[in-house]
Amino acid sequence: MAEATTTVQQDDIIARLKLSGEWFAAAAELEFEGLIAKVADDQGVAVSDEELQSEFDAFRADLDLHKAEETNAWLSNSGITVEQVEAMLESNILQAKLADKLIDDTQIDAHFNQNPAAFDYAEISQLVVDNAGAAGELALSIREEGEDFAALAAEHSLDDSTSSDGGYLGLISREEAGGLPGDIADRIFSADAAEVIGPFEVPGGGHLIIRIEEVGKHELDDDLRAVLRGQLFDAHMAQLADN
Structure with missing residues (x-):
């Protein structure tokens, strides 16, 4: 020692x-x-x-x-x-x-227009339980009986990071949603606002119900333009480094 x-x-x-x-x-x-x-x-x-x-x-x-x-x-x-x-x-x-x-504005505009899916976002809430039967009943009560999603998430969701906020998770991109199993990402981005989808079985044995708050596309404002300028510049410098 x-x-x-x-x-x-x-x-x-x-x-x-x-x-x-x-x-x-x-x-x-x-x-x-x-x-x-x-x-x-x-x-x-x-x-x-x-x-x-x-x-x-x-x-x-x-x-x-x-x-x-x-x-x-x-x-x-x-x-x-x-x-x-x-x-x-x-x-x-x-x-x-x-x-x-x-990196000029023309390059930024081209990148934005050529990669439309990269700028899609969904604003979602989630409810996670560990029992398939309970998940099905909760989803049914929300869809058919009009039960409040946020109240049920606060009471039943096992996700401590969101349950206190009524299951509210916030904004996710297509790339982030792509890490979810199965076709969950496609379901999220094809859904309408206020639609509830699921339940879906997720790794670890959990069962996930998602409420779609909003689906949209980021505007190419000054903040996003600055981010893209930085990303395109980093890519340019990486290419120079490789050469």
């Missing part, structure tokens, strides 16, 4: 990071930042002193480091230099600038 000690050695920290996979993730991130720097240089994209200072100020604010001495103390305690922080922040700015330059 290893001797008990209160001193943590740097080699031990590195070994633990390697065991957890964080070491290799950090190495991959640094390699990616190197690629970002090269592409930025090729594209003539740079970060001004003013941009870097603004980003550094925001970084400090996020950590509640409002005074210079607080920042210096944090850097010292973390074993990090100002230059290392600035290098990370500069890479973040370069990524944002490159994404804006390399």
Whole structure:
């Protein structure tokens, strides 16, 4: 058995990071930042002193480091230099600038229009019980007798994460629903609002009843456009890395 000690050695920290996979993730991130720097240089994209200072100020604010001495103390305690922080922040700015330059709205529009199913969503509630007979009776009472789904979910559902909210699960995408067994995903996205489907047997012996609150398609608003720009940029950079 290893001797008990209160001193943590740097080699031990590195070994633990390697065991957890964080070491290799950090190495991959640094390699990616190197690629970002090269592409930025090729594209003539740079970060001004003013941009870097603004980003550094925001970084400090996020950590509640409002005074210079607080920042210096944090850097010292973390074993990090100002230059290392600035290098990370500069890479973040370069990524944002490159994404804006390399991925235009035409590419985003094309991706959105060519992959319509990827932007479908369903808003659902669920009720989970462990007995097929009970599930059938509950589904029948909701459909035929007009029993309140939320009240029954609160009383009977075994899913602790949603039962207190009347079974409300929230929004799911087609991709997320695709992880459900059988044709449940197809049933969800072909259903009408307020329709109750199921019960379905799910792994673990549970029986699932689903109420469809709404089925729709996300609009290509500014928020989604920003997400897609980031995804398309990441895909572009991954392709460059492979080449």
